[in-house]
Every structure is written in C-alpha cells, then in structure tokens.
Amino acid sequence: MKGVVLSGGKGTRLYPSTLVACKQLLPVFDKPMIHYPLSLLLLQRIREILFITNPEDLGAMKRLLGTGEQFGAKFSYITQSEPRGIADGLALAEEFLAGSPVCFLLGDNILFGQDVRHAMSEAGKIIRTENSAVIFGYRVSDPQNFGVITFGSDGSVIEVVEKPAAPKSTWASIGVYFFPGDVAGYAKKVVPSKRNELEITEVHRQYIEENRLRAIKLGRGTAWLDTGTPEAIMEAGNFLHAIEKRQGLKVYCPEEVAFRSGLISSEELLRQIEDISSSSYRGYLLRIIDEERAEPRSGHLAGANLF
Structure with a gap:
C-alpha cells in the first residue's frame, strides 16, 4: 500500500494567506495542516508517500517534509499545474503507484477519533481481500455541500453524487x-464535469458499476474538521488545542506517530530534536522519549497517544 496526499488548489477562500503558501502549509493550532494527513498514513505504517502540490509551493513543501527519512518513510513530490479535480490527482500519481493499491488523502482534511484508525485498517483489509475501493461516510447537516453517498437497503453503495441539489441521504463522502x-x-x-473538474465521483461510479465500491460509516465519536475558511481553521485549531491541553498529548504529531509505530528509533528521534530550537514542541518530543524509556511498550500503539 502506498499513500498519496493531494495538496494543490488555490485556496481562494483563505485569501490573502494563500498568496504566500498553499493552505496545506498553513498552521492549524501547533503544526502545519499537512502534518495531519501525513500522520494518518504513518499510523497505517504506509512508508511510500507522494505529495501533489502547486508548482509555486513545491520548494516550501520539500523544505518542510524533506525526504521522509526522519519519519522512517520515503517521500516523493510532483506538481499539479492547475487544480483540475481530485481524479486528476489520481491520474497524475500513476507512475508513482505503479499498480500498487493506495490510500489517497486530501491534504486539508483533519479527522479525529478512535474510529478512524480502526476504519482505515478495515479499508486496507477490504482492498486485500476483495480488491474493492473503499470510501468513508460521515453524517452531516448540510449534505448539499458535499459528495453524497446513497445506500441500498443491504448497505451497498448505489451512487455518490457531487453536491446534489436534492440529497438522497445525509452521508457525505470525506477526503479519505x-x-x-x-x-x-x-x-x-x-471527463470534465459541468464545473470543469475531473470529479472523484466519476471514479466511484466506475467501481459501483463493477460492484467494487464499499463504504465505511464513521460514528458519532469521530470529528471531521473543515479547514476551508479562516473561521474554520480557527475553530479546528481551538478544538485540537482543547484536546491537547486537557490530555497533555499532541494530536497527530508525525514524529511521535513514527516513533511509537516503530518506524524510527529513540536515537533517530533525538537526532531530529537536536535541530529543533528551544520550544514546547521540542520539549514534548523529549518527554515522550523519556516516557518510552521508563515504560517501554514495544509494538503497542496507544490510541490516546496518537489521536
């Protein structure tokens, strides 16, 4: 399994902040937005990851994420000259994928909750056993603003329609x-839709025609955070801050995920910390190393420590 993170788009609703960087490089509380989907992939132990971004943001993306070695992974990068839709990102990734199954994430989606890791693991099993595609459903109050999943009486996926005027359900297909x-x-x-985009729902349609599209519904304990407007980024940041402050644990810290997943050793993490100036982030990483040395949990991934 390989991973792809689509981090393009113009981010016009976040103007003027996106004049200097794509929105996936903007901070959401204490870390860049792109760290959240990256952590999801590392949590699934996916090591080969492709980032698709705008040509003008490629340098900044590489400076932030590097080769991936610091996370025990291998990162590749390509550019999307124009934001032509999610399906275009999949087509652009063809050479990187080379026939491998993929977990494809939108770089501006933030998911929180214990169900997330289990649901993603279940999706991986479906890929391996059925060779079917998997999407995730999340109940929303305004389905007309999303791709909407219609289910049959047996739970099968009948259709996925992008931003329908009259939604047939309240289940939105999220960016995972x-x-x-x-x-x-x-x-x-x-082919381009009326919006002149290559819609991901058209990819879904092809799998539905072959009875190869499954949907996993995420429960009430899961938060799917919007980051499309300044207000939404602030609200997402406040939500994450409240959790981190209460628990004293970071949400989707990729260095921690890589360390606790066994992708990097404490020595490798310490070498990274040497390059980080004095900050609360550095202090947190030192603390988790000390905790692990005091109470080793080989092969154990405590959900509370990673979400």
Whole structure:
C-alpha cells in the first residue's frame, strides 16, 4: 500500500494567506495542516508517500517534509499545474503507484477519533481481500455541500453524487479514499464535469458499476474538521488545542506517530530534536522519549497517544 496526499488548489477562500503558501502549509493550532494527513498514513505504517502540490509551493513543501527519512518513510513530490479535480490527482500519481493499491488523502482534511484508525485498517483489509475501493461516510447537516453517498437497503453503495441539489441521504463522502491498483486507469477515463473538474465521483461510479465500491460509516465519536475558511481553521485549531491541553498529548504529531509505530528509533528521534530550537514542541518530543524509556511498550500503539 502506498499513500498519496493531494495538496494543490488555490485556496481562494483563505485569501490573502494563500498568496504566500498553499493552505496545506498553513498552521492549524501547533503544526502545519499537512502534518495531519501525513500522520494518518504513518499510523497505517504506509512508508511510500507522494505529495501533489502547486508548482509555486513545491520548494516550501520539500523544505518542510524533506525526504521522509526522519519519519522512517520515503517521500516523493510532483506538481499539479492547475487544480483540475481530485481524479486528476489520481491520474497524475500513476507512475508513482505503479499498480500498487493506495490510500489517497486530501491534504486539508483533519479527522479525529478512535474510529478512524480502526476504519482505515478495515479499508486496507477490504482492498486485500476483495480488491474493492473503499470510501468513508460521515453524517452531516448540510449534505448539499458535499459528495453524497446513497445506500441500498443491504448497505451497498448505489451512487455518490457531487453536491446534489436534492440529497438522497445525509452521508457525505470525506477526503479519505482507498483504491486498488487499477485506479489510475479509471481516473484517466474521467471527463470534465459541468464545473470543469475531473470529479472523484466519476471514479466511484466506475467501481459501483463493477460492484467494487464499499463504504465505511464513521460514528458519532469521530470529528471531521473543515479547514476551508479562516473561521474554520480557527475553530479546528481551538478544538485540537482543547484536546491537547486537557490530555497533555499532541494530536497527530508525525514524529511521535513514527516513533511509537516503530518506524524510527529513540536515537533517530533525538537526532531530529537536536535541530529543533528551544520550544514546547521540542520539549514534548523529549518527554515522550523519556516516557518510552521508563515504560517501554514495544509494538503497542496507544490510541490516546496518537489521536
């Protein structure tokens, strides 16, 4: 399984902040937005990850994330010259994927909750056993603003419609997708919609026609945080801050996820910390190393420590 994070787009609703950086590089509380989807992939022990970004943001993205070695991973980068839609990102990733199944994430989606890790693991099993694509459903109060999933009486996916005027359900398809190795070929068949975008729902349609699209519903204990406007970023940051302040644990700290997942050792993490100037972030990473040495939990991933 490989990972792809789509981090393009113009972010016009976040103007003027996005004049200097794409929104995925903007901070959400104490870390760049891109760290949240990255942590999700590392949590699944996905090590080969491709980031798709704007040409003008490529340098900054590479400076932030590097080669991936510091996370026990290998990062690749390509650019999307124009924001032509999610399906375009899948087509652009064809060479990187080389027939591998993929966990494809939108770089501006933040998920929180114990269900998330379990649901993603379940999606991986479906890929391996059924060779089917998997999407995630999240109940929303305004489904007309999202891709909406319609379910049959047996729970099967009948259709996924992008921003319907009359939604048939309140289940939105969120920006986390698992696809088999043939997805790039399906994405390349998609033609521009009325919005002049290559819609991900058209990729879903092809899998539905072959009875190869499954949907996992996320429960009430899961938060799907919007980051499309300044107000939404502030609200997401406040939400994450409240959790971190109460628990004393960071939410989706990629260095911690890599360390606790066994992707990097304490010695490798310490070498990274040497390059971090005095800050609360440095102090936190030192603390988790001390805690691990005092009470080793080999192979154990405590959900509270990672979410």
